[in-house]
Amino acid sequence: MRRISRREFVEIAGSTVFVVAASLALPGCTTQQSVTPPQPPPFTFAKNARIRKFAVGLPGLGADGANEIGQFIPLAKKSSSTFAGMATDTYDLAVAEFSENMHHDLPGPTTVWGYYDRTTNEKKYLGGVIVAKRGTPVMLNVANQLPNKQLIPIDPTLMAGPNGQMVGDLPYNRIVTHLHGGFTPWFSDGTPFQWYDPAGKTGASFMNVPGTKPATGSMNYYYPMQQSARMAWYHDHAIGITRTNVYAGIVSALIIVDDFEIGLVNKGLLPDLIGTPLVIQDKAFVPSNMDTLDPAWKWGGPGSLWYPHIYLPNALAKGKSNPIGRWNWGPTIDTPSKGTQPLPPVSAVPECFFDTIVVNGGLYPEAKVPPKRVRFRMLDGSQARFYHVNLFAEDPSNPGEAKVGAAGPTMYQVGTEGGFLPAVAVHKNAALLKRSAAETVNPDGPFNLLVAPAERADVVIDFNGVPVGSSFILYNDAPSPFPGGDPRNDYYTGDPNQLKEGGAPTTPPGYGPNTRTLMKIVVEPGSGDSMSTDAWLKQLNVQLKNNFLTGNQPGLFYNDGDPSVPAFPFHGTVTRHLTLNEDFDEYGRLVQTVGTFASKSTNNQGLPTWGLSYLDGATETPAAGATEVWQIFNLTADTHPMHFHLVNVQLIQRQKFEGNPSSYKLSGAPMRPDTNEVGWKETVRCNPGEVMSVIMKFDLPKLPTAEMTSAVSPRTGGHEYGWHCHILEHEEHDMMRPLVVK
Ligand SMILES: [Cu+2]
Numbered sequence: 008m009r010r011i012s013r014r015e016f017v018e019i020a021g022s023t024v025f026v027v028a029a030s031l032a033l034p035g036c037t038t039q040q041s042v043t044p045p046q047p048p049p050f051t052f053a054k055n056a057r058i059r060k061f062a063v064g065l066p067g068l069g070a071d072g073a074n075e076i077g078q079f080i081p082l083a084k085k086s087s088s089t090f091a092g093m094a095t096d097t098y099d100l101a102v103a104e105f106s107e108n109m110h111h112d113l114p115g116p117t118t119v120w121g122y123y124d125r126t127t128n129e130k131k132y133l134g135g136v137i138v139a140k141r142g143t144p145v146m147l148n149v150a151n152q153l154p155n156k157q158l159i160p161i162d163p164t165l166m167a168g169p170n171g172q173m174v175g176d177l178p179y180n181r182i183v184t185h186l187h188g189g190f191t192p193w194f195s196d197g198t199p200f201q202w203y204d205p206a207g208k209t210g211a212s213f214m215n216v217p218g219t220k221p222a223t224g225s226m227n228y229y230y231p232m233q234q235s236a237r238m239a240w241y242h243d244h245a246i247g248i249t250r251t252n253v254y255a256g257i258v259s260a261l262i263i264v265d266d267f268e269i270g271l272v273n274k275g276l277l278p279d280l281i282g283t284p285l286v287i288q289d290k291a292f293v294p295s296n297m298d299t300l301d302p303a304w305k306w307g308g309p310g311s312l313w314y315p316h317i318y319l320p321n322a323l324a325k326g327k328s329n330p331i332g333r334w335n336w337g338p339t340i341d342t343p344s345k346g347t348q349p350l351p352p353v354s355a356v357p358e359c360f361f362d363t364i365v366v367n368g369g370l371y372p373e374a375k376v377p378p379k380r381v382r383f384r385m386l387d388g389s390q391a392r393f394y395h396v397n398l399f400a401e402d403p404s405n406p407g408e409a410k411v412g413a414a415g416p417t418m419y420q421v422g423t424e425g426g427f428l429p430a431v432a433v434h435k436n437a438a439l440l441k442r443s444a445a446e447t448v449n450p451d452g453p454f455n456l457l458v459a460p461a462e463r464a465d466v467v468i469d470f471n472g473v474p475v476g477s478s479f480i481l482y483n484d485a486p487s488p489f490p491g492g493d494p495r496n497d498y499y500t501g502d503p504n505q506l507k508e509g510g511a512p513t514t515p516p517g518y519g520p521n522t523r524t525l526m527k528i529v530v531e532p533g534s535g536d537s538m539s540t541d542a543w544l545k546q547l548n549v550q551l552k553n554n555f556l557t558g559n560q561p562g563l564f565y566n567d568g569d570p571s572v573p574a575f576p577f578h579g580t581v582t583r584h585l586t587l588n589e590d591f592d593e594y595g596r597l598v599q600t601v602g603t604f605a606s607k608s609t610n611n612q613g614l615p616t617w618g619l620s621y622l623d624g625a626t627e628t629p630a631a632g633a634t635e636v637w638q639i640f641n642l643t644a645d646t647h648p649m650h651f652h653l654v655n656v657q658l659i660q661r662q663k664f665e666g667n668p669s670s671y672k673l674s675g676a677p678m679r680p681d682t683n684e685v686g687w688k689e690t691v692r693c694n695p696g697e698v699m700s701v702i703m704k705f706d707l708p709k710l711p712t713a714e715m716t717s718a719v720s721p722r723t724g725g726h727e728y729g730w731h732c733h734i735l736e737h738e739e740h741d742m743m744r745p746l747v748v749k
Pocket of ligand 1: 733742
């Protein structure tokens with residue numbers, strides 16, 4: 008199905024929306040304008056390179072975790088020093104261009120941009136994983152060593168600063184690091200205007216850690232590490248090029264451990280302290296016949312990362328639908344956008360879904376596990392793709408394929424982005440998504456394990472008693488976009504040939520493209536756990552609850568007196584009403600925005616919108632220490648994983664609504680958070696046609712010097728953070744707002 012516009016969605020919002028959407032979504036039938044964009048070349052999103060599944064091992068942490076083609080995720084090496092009178096772990100990192108052989112079947116090595124540790128000089132995809140201890144601050148220096156070039160197509164027309172400054176006006180090799188899940192002072196938060204290039208040019212909000220003076224072209228970051236145990240991750244966040252920098256590989260992880268977690272390991276209640284990361288991404292690689300598939304491609308050669316660079320409208324002109332179109336285009340929709348400029352030849356696109364699954368940098372990898380409980384730290388590190396994950400048995404009569412419905416070992420989720428849950432969420436691998444139409448699922452579940460971009464799931468999979476040699480497939484059935492999918496983004500063995508619609512040819516057995524069979528897990532010989540699963544689960548649940556009761560994990564704010572149990576439904580005062588919007592930009596492209604109820608204006612179709620730009624003055628300006636409840640109304644057709652800098656939030660509830668902020672009514676009963684959403688989150692799914700209620704407290708981290716405590720942003724005059732959708736193409740254009748704590 009094609010995407011529907013925000014306006015169409017608002018008009019038809021209500022219980023039948025997803026059924027009606029498919030018929031309304033036919034593009035451009037009654038447009039009043041006839042504007043022809045540059046004719047796109049007949050490229051497909053899916054590349055024809057045939058990549059064998061399960062032919063490489065899962066890259067692990069450290070050189071010991073290398074697979075047969077030498078891929079592993081390097082650990083960063085700390086040195087200890089004293090800063091501001093405190094023992095501090097310091098790291099010396101850089102961001103550089105390097106290349107890696109990512110699979111036997113790729114036509115060449117893959118050039119990436121990524122972090123590496125300057126003391127070990129190990130340059131590997133996702134490198135630089137930091138293991139930190141709660142209470143010991145981390146000081147990071149990140150040197151910018153990137154060449155001033157485009158590794159990934161960059162749209163010069165996106166906003167990059169005030170007074171009309173565009174991405175094309177700035178160097179391409181800008182970077183800044185944001186630590187996801189950090190409790191970080193604003194000057195080290197890595198918000199978009201804190202970018203710096205190798206020559207020392209910087210953005211309007213840039214500031215080094217007060218009291219430090221790093222080398223030109225590098226930046227110091229100070230992380231107090233006052234938050235509880237969790238897997239945080241860090242990635243690039245530079246204005247206008249976050250999506251391409253992250254896609255290029257400027258991503259790694261930071262695992263914080265605390266005494267509670269060490270205690271769980273010592274009691275035998277967690278398999279190990281660090282676990283095995285599973286960073287799940289979708290990518291596309293340039294094939295050897297790129298000239299015929301995408302003649303306009305002028306970035307990397309065979310084996311390079313591929314990224315879309317042409318906006319493909321659903322309708323090119325009045326009444327003329329485009330069979331390979333992907334998105335609505337302002338000039339050719341009902342109630343067309345007025346006065347739009349021609350599409351730029353290299354353009355941003357509203358979202359990217361790719362054809363090849365990459366886990367820890369390995370393409371469709373295979374992991375070997377012992378017959379006992381094994382801990383995996385899952386992260387959806389994709390641009391836009393959601394994963395609904397079940398562990399199914401591999402089909403013996405169909406090697407490489409999941410036997411859908413044949414439940415594999417149970418996945419016990421113990422934590423999320425915000426640390427440990429107050430109770431284990433049990434995923435029994437027995438449920439595919441419930442569909443409300445051919446390509447549309449119910450965004451309210453029920454789910455097995457659903458992860459959206461930037462969400463994490465700390466899971467223990469129980470392989471006790473599983474016969475040696477058994478094999479399982481981590482299987483994904485989430486539509487893309489979520490929840491109303493486009494079949495061209497869903498790749499699986501025997502799928503229909505969609506070349507005529509700009510999709511992929513049929514996938515043969517054993518090979519990609521495939522976005523359903525993520526990885527394979529094989530059970531090796533070994534001894535099992537001595538504690539039974541029942542006893543383990545019971546003891547672990549007591550401990551997880553205690554973690555909240557003792558305050559090691561902060562208690563839930565909205566509760567009935569037990570800080571580990573959320574109250575429901577919500578009856579309190581709402582601090583802010585906010586909106587998620589979709590309109591068309593000055594080129595007629597879809598643009599997603601965040602706004603308030605008060606920010607009502609008229610878009611270029613002459614219709615009401617509530618959206619604001621990232622450049623507009625901050626409207627979310629809580630006082631330090633304030634507790635606030637936000638209600639976020641999603642006026643679009645997509646689920647947006649909304650990410651909050653600085654704070655962790657407690658999801659209180661979701662509820663459907665009809666109408667728009669000028670006149671709306673809540674409909675249906677409020678819905679509880681899922682069992683794996685109880686606890687603290689920093690990325691929360693906001694579903695179409697629903698209002699999501701979250702509560703958070705805007706405490707600032709305690710800093711060791713007065714100079715650090717009193718520093719404020721030169722751009723906004725406060726403690727400048729941000730909040731945004733974590734679909735990277737949305738965030739960048741322009742679904743992000745400053746969050747300035749006063
Ligand atoms: Cu979004």
